[in-house]
Amino acid sequence: MPSPLTPILLLLLLTTTATAATSQDSDLESDCTNRWIHIRHLPPEFNLDLLTNCSEYPLFDNFCPYISNHGLGQKTHNSSHSWYRTDPFMLELIFHRRMFEYPCLTSDPDLADAVYIPYYAGIDSLKYLFGPEVNSSFRHGLDFFHYLAHLDTPSIWNKNLGHDHFLVMARPAWDFSQPLSNDPPIFGTSFLELPEFYNVTALTFEARAYPWQEQAIPYPTSFHPPNxxxxxxxxxxxxxxxxxxxxxxxxxxxxxxxxxxxxxxxxxxxxxxxxxxxxxxxxxxxxxxxxxxxxxxxxxxxxxxxxxxxxxxxxxxxxxxxxxxxxxxxxxxxxxxxxxxxxxxxxxxxxxxxxxxxxxxxxxxxxxxxxxxxxxxxxxxxxxxxxxxxxxxxxxxxxxxxMYRKHGSSLGLRSKKDAFDIAIEVTLQRIKSRKQQLADQR
Known part of the structure; x- marks a missing residue:
């Protein structure tokens, strides 16, 4: 059976290059004021490589069938145009693919108003929730932070200490909120309890009432119209x-x-x-x-x-x-x-x-x-x-x-804001407000 990653990886890479170039070379500057987003480059170990283990968590599910169509899953029937067997936990893939169509991408992080991190946090959490590292769930996110702040270009992170970064976590926030002091650990990881990520905006299915950095966004349904x-x-x-x-x-x-x-x-x-x-x-x-x-x-x-x-x-x-x-x-x-x-x-x-x-x-x-x-x-x-x-x-x-419309949808449908568009719009507003607060404090 061919790897499900092959077509996904090729298309993601091609789309990244094409979209980023188009966004900066077009005449969108006037429409993109305060809306520029930089997509951080991540090694595939933090996103695409995680999909190769799609059948290794029987206590969760075999999620291999739901990877197709960039996370929309298989069509409900061959002649379907809008309906898919979508698994909500694949929202990280859906969001990642849609980001490449965002009209205000920039390859220069210094010009960006916000930075998107295409980390599949929910999928990566499976090895701590249902896999071999269940007793090490406090480690979830530590290697990722080390890469962001030290191995990659540290200046991107250090510029605002993560206040301008956001990511999607396709599980309820409770699944990432285990206190670091729990020993032995209970169900969940401690990603959102790590001080290293306190400044990052996390888009989750369900937010807790008190942490400012979490915001709930809709679960994806099975309806993804193309036009x-x-x-x-x-x-x-x-x-x-x-x-x-x-x-x-x-x-x-x-x-x-x-x-x-x-x-x-x-x-x-x-x-x-x-x-x-x-x-x-x-x-x-x-x-x-x-x-x-x-x-x-x-x-x-x-x-x-x-x-x-x-x-x-x-x-x-x-x-x-x-x-x-x-x-x-x-x-x-x-x-x-x-x-x-x-x-x-x-x-x-x-x-x-x-x-x-x-x-x-x-x-x-x-x-x-x-x-x-x-x-x-x-x-x-x-x-x-x-x-x-x-x-x-x-x-x-x-x-x-x-709803989350299908990637590559027609111009007419793109004129209507869907769940993705609204999430991006308000995330940008939140990050702008946060950065202003920091500037005032300085």
């Missing part, structure tokens, strides 16, 4: 979809006897299944799609159709507060129902502004559901139809902001 026509075709389908189910829970868990919100949801869904829906406008009140053990993760056909047919998608916290399901549901025009504020409201402010949450979602306190007998059905049925329509229209507006 405006396919994007608008999907929006039209979502808008016209008949919502015959009131609420949908697509997920796992909830089988424990201990009280928790997922258990309460499953019990309520079972209890209302046979209730009379006459006069409600729905053919059923609740549908439960069992996605335990990752059975839905790489098969969007399995969960997207039920989401398209549902008015509300229940998004309870699981092992961590956030999940990819939130963004799958938004993609389907299914109004999200949240049960704790850390699930989204305190996470994705760049892409889903906190001031707009009431406009596109519903919030029910999980303790009210678990311990106070509040029925989700009653809350949702009490929302006027006119308000449901307004919320759905707002969800439709959000779709473009939370």
């Amino acid at each position: 405006l026509a396919f994007f608008e075709s999907w929006l039209n389908r979502v808008r016209k979809s008949r919502r015959s189910t009131l609420m949908l829970f697509a997920g796992g868990g909830g089988i424990s006897a201990n009280p928790n919100v997922r258990r309460s949801i499953r019990l309520e869904c079972d209890n209302v299944t046979n209730m009379n829906t006459n006069g409600t406008g729905y053919s059923k009140f609740c549908e439960f799609l069992d996605c335990s053990n990752g059975v839905c993760e790489h098969d969007p056909i399995k969960f997207m159709k039920p989401m398209l047919q549902s008015s509300f998608c229940l998004q309870p916290p699981g092992d961590t507060p956030t999940s990819r399901s939130t963004f799958d549901g938004i993609l389907a025009g299914c109004i999200p129902v949240f049960f704790e504020e850390l699930s989204v409201k305190r996470q994705y402010g760049w892409h889903l502004p906190e001031s707009e949450y009431d406009e596109f979602s519903v919030f029910i306190q999980k303790e009210d559901v678990v311990f106070k007998g509040v029925r989700i059905l009653d809350v949702l049925m009490s929302i006027p139809r006119s308000e449901v329509r307004r919320k759905r229209e707002k969800v439709l507006e959000m779709i473009g902001r939370v």
Whole structure:
């Protein structure tokens, strides 16, 4: 079997050279004020070489099938143009490829407003989380820092001591937040606990509440349209979809006897299944799609159709507060129902502004559901139809902001900001503000 790296490596190298040259030789200077980004050169041991071990972590997954198409994964079927079997943990590859299309790249770090580090931190963490170095997780990032600050061009790092650097870490921040003092170590690495990286902006799936350097960005879904026509075709389908189910829970868990919100949801869904829906406008009140053990993760056909047919998608916290399901549901025009504020409201402010949450979602306190007998059905049925329509229209507006379009997409689609564009734009603003603070302190 040929190495999956061969076409990826060639295309990445070619694209890097071509894009950087095009960016600097064009007439973009006026449009690139405060937007220049330098991509740091890294040895392949910190990114592409990590993909050669894609089948060596059985406790995690064999992620070899998801490397293709620069991290988008294989198409759901041969004739598909926009749908892929995307694994969210491949976002580092997706982001890396998209960076080469960024219009304001510079090969001169002294001209850059920000520096992107194409380090596959999440993939590199697998050897500490599931592999042979599980008892050395405190070392995650030390060799990488040594390269940045000492072996490469130290002046790039030392200019701002990392304040102008950013990277993508395709796992929740909790997975990189093990205290250095833990002995023996528990699950996770200590990358974000290393003082060496305190100044770097880390884009993660889920951020902790207190460290300033972390910012949550959307999980990638399976939808990556290549042009405006396919994007608008999907929006039209979502808008016209008949919502015959009131609420949908697509997920796992909830089988424990201990009280928790997922258990309460499953019990309520079972209890209302046979209730009379006459006069409600729905053919059923609740549908439960069992996605335990990752059975839905790489098969969007399995969960997207039920989401398209549902008015509300229940998004309870699981092992961590956030999940990819939130963004799958938004993609389907299914109004999200949240049960704790850390699930989204305190996470994705760049892409889903906190001031707009009431406009596109519903919030029910999980303790009210678990311990106070509040029925989700009653809350949702009490929302006027006119308000449901307004919320759905707002969800439709959000779709473009939370999707990652396909690399090489058409000019028309590139005119609309997607999740990548927004992440880059606000990262630049954050770094500019931070550098100004440092200048003022000096």
